[in-house]
Amino acid sequence: MARRTGRRPGKPDTREAILAAARAAFAERGFDAASIRSIATAAGVDPALVHHYFGTKEELFRAAMRVPIDPAALLPTVLAGERDGVGGRLVRTFLGVWDSPAGTAGVGLLRSAVNNEWTARLMREFLVTQVLRRVLDHLDLDPAELPLRGSLVATQLLGLAMTRYVIRLEPVASADPETLVAAIGPTVQRYLTGDVAA
Amino acid sequence: MARRTGRRPGKPDTREAILAAARAAFAERGFDAASIRSIATAAGVDPALVHHYFGTKEELFRAAMRVPIDPAALLPTVLAGERDGVGGRLVRTFLGVWDSPAGTAGVGLLRSAVNNEWTARLMREFLVTQVLRRVLDHLDLDPAELPLRGSLVATQLLGLAMTRYVIRLEPVASADPETLVAAIGPTVQRYLTGDVAA
Numbered sequence: 001m002a003r004r005t006g007r008r009p010g011k012p013d014t015r016e017a018i019l020a021a022a023r024a025a026f027a028e029r030g031f032d033a034a035s036i037r038s039i040a041t042a043a044g045v046d047p048a049l050v051h052h053y054f055g056t057k058e059e060l061f062r063a064a065m066r067v068p069i070d071p072a073a074l075l076p077t078v079l080a081g082e083r084d085g086v087g088g089r090l091v092r093t094f095l096g097v098w099d100s101p102a103g104t105a106g107v108g109l110l111r112s113a114v115n116n117e118w119t120a121r122l123m124r125e126f127l128v129t130q131v132l133r134r135v136l137d138h139l140d141l142d143p144a145e146l147p148l149r150g151s152l153v154a155t156q157l158l159g160l161a162m163t164r165y166v167i168r169l170e171p172v173a174s175a176d177p178e179t180l181v182a183a184i185g186p187t188v189q190r191y192l193t194g195d196v197a198a
Numbered sequence: 199m200a201r202r203t204g205r206r207p208g209k210p211d212t213r214e215a216i217l218a219a220a221r222a223a224f225a226e227r228g229f230d231a232a233s234i235r236s237i238a239t240a241a242g243v244d245p246a247l248v249h250h251y252f253g254t255k256e257e258l259f260r261a262a263m264r265v266p267i268d269p270a271a272l273l274p275t276v277l278a279g280e281r282d283g284v285g286g287r288l289v290r291t292f293l294g295v296w297d298s299p300a301g302t303a304g305v306g307l308l309r310s311a312v313n314n315e316w317t318a319r320l321m322r323e324f325l326v327t328q329v330l331r332r333v334l335d336h337l338d339l340d341p342a343e344l345p346l347r348g349s350l351v352a353t354q355l356l357g358l359a360m361t362r363y364v365i366r367l368e369p370v371a372s373a374d375p376e377t378l379v380a381a382i383g384p385t386v387q388r389y390l391t392g393d394v395a396a
Contacts, residue, residue: 114312114364124367151361151370152381158365159357163349166312167356169322172349183350183394187385196381 017043018050022064027121031061031129058130065109065122068102071130079138087189088181090135094157095177098165107165110158127154139192152191160184215241216248220262225319229259229327256328263307263320266300269328277336285387286379288333292355293375296363305363308356325352337390350389358382 021042025034036057040047054060062070074097078089098106113123132150141149160180163172172180190196219240223232234255238245252258260268272295276287296304311321330348339347358378361370370378388394 111312114309114360120365124365127365127367147369148373148377148381151367154365154367155357155361155370155382156354156385157357158360159353159355162312162356162360163353167318167322167325167352169325169349169352171345172353175346179346183346183389184353186388187354190384191381 014043014045014049015053018045018053018060019064022060023118023122026061026064026125027118031057031125036060061126061130065126066105067109067126068105069097072134075134075138078135083139083193084189085185086135086139087187087192088185090153090188090192091157091160091185092177092181094160095164095180098161099177103165106161110161110166136192141193145196148196149191152196153188156184156187156191212241212243212247213251216243216251216258217262220258221316221320224259224262224323225316229255229323234258259324259328263324264303265307265324266303267295270332273332273336276333281337281391282387283383284333284337285385285390286383288351288386288390289355289358289383290375290379292358293362293378296359297375301363304359308359308364334390339391343394346394347389350394351386354382354385354389 018039021039022034025039025042028034034057036050037047039060040050043050050060054063058070058072061067074093078086078093081089097103109119109123112119114120128150132153133146135153136146136150160172163169164175164180165173167173216237219237220232223237223240226232232255234248235245237258238248241248248258252261256268256270259265272291276284276291279287295301307317307321310317312318326348330351331344333351334344334348358370361367362373362378363371365371
C-alpha cells in the first residue's frame with residue numbers, strides 16, 4: 001500500500017514523532033537544509049516510512065505546519081497571463097484561499113507565528129520556500145533583488161491577512177475581493193517587478 | 199496634587215480596576231462612545247479620580263493598552279512638508295517608534311491582538327482613532343473614502359511590523375530604515391492620496 005497523496009494513516013505516536021522532528025528540523029536548519037533522512041533519524045524511524053506517511057518533503061512541511069492547501073497547485077493561476085497582472089492575480093489567489101475554510105488554518109498559523117520565535121521561523125521558511133520563491137523564480141528578475149522583493153510582498157500580504165482576518169478592520173475586513181485586488185494588486189506588482197531600490 | 203502628565207501613583211487596586219473597566223468599555227463600545235464617566239461608574243470610583251490618575255481619555259486609552267508613546271506627539275513630523283511625502287514620512291516615523299525600545303511593547307500588542315477577539319477590537323480602535331484618523335483628517339480627502347484609505351494603510355503598516363519585528367523575514371528585518379521608506383513609502387502615499395478605487 002503505497003498511497004502517494006493526502007494524509008496517511010499509521011500509528012498516531014509514530015506520525016506525531018515524525019511531525020515533531022520535522023518541525024524542529026525545519027525551524028532549526030531551514031527547509032532546504034533539513035533532510036527527510038535526518039528527520040527520520042531524529043524520530044527513530046526509517047526514511048521510507050516518512051515518505052510512506054507524508055510523501056515529499058514539501059508535503060511533510062505542509063503537514064508539519066498543518067497547512068491545508070498546496071501553494072504549488074495555485075501557482076499556474078497566479079502566473080497565467082500578462083506579467084503586469086501577476087500582482088493582482090497573487091492578491092486574488094491569496095484572498096481566495098483565506099476567504100475559504102482554509103483561512104481558519106491561516107489565522108491559526110499567524111497566531112502561532114506571533115506567539116513564539118520557533119513557529120515564527122517555520123512561518124518564515126514556509127513563506128519563502130513554498131510561496132514567494134516559487135512566484136519570483138518565474139518572473140526573470142535580477143537574482144540579487146529577489147530577497148528584498150519577496151519580503152516586501154510578504155509585508156503587504158501578511159498585513160492584508162492581519163487586517164482582514166485577525167484585527168478585522170473595516171472596510172478591508174468585509175470588502176469585495178475585487179476591491180482589494182484593485183487597491184492592493186498594484187502594490188504587490190511594484191514589489192515584484194517595479195522600482196523598489198532606495 | 200493634580201499632576202497632569204505621566205503615570206499617576208495611587209492605590210494599585212483602584213488603578214487596575216479603572217484600567218480593566220477602560221479596556222472593557224473601549225473594546226465593547228469603541229473609543230468614541232466610551233465615556234470617562236461610564237468607565238468610572240464601572241470601576242466604582244469618581245470620574246475625577248480617573249482624570250486624576252490618567253488625564254485625558256486618550257491618555258487613559260494608551261495606559262489601558264500599555265502603549266508607551268503618544269501618536270499625537272508624532273503627528274507634526276508626519277504632516278510637516280510636501281503632501282506627496284506624507285507616505286514616506288509616515289513609514290519613517292512608524293519605523294522610528296518600532297525600532298526604539300517602544301517596539302517591544304508593539305510586539306506585545308500585536309501578540310495580544312492576534313490572540314483574542316477582545317484585544318483585537320482594542321487594537322482596531324487604537325489604530326483608527328489614535329493613528330489613522332489623525333493623519334487622514336489633515337489631508338483634505340473625500341470623507342467617503344477615508345475608511346478604505348485608512349484600512350489600506352493599516353494593511354501595509356501592520357504587515358511591515360509583522361515582517362520586520364515578529365516573523366523577522368530578511369532582508370526587511372534588518373534593512374536600513376531609508377531602504378524601507380523608499381520601497382514602502384510610495385505604497386502608503388497611494389493608499390492615502392492616490393487612486394485606490396476598483
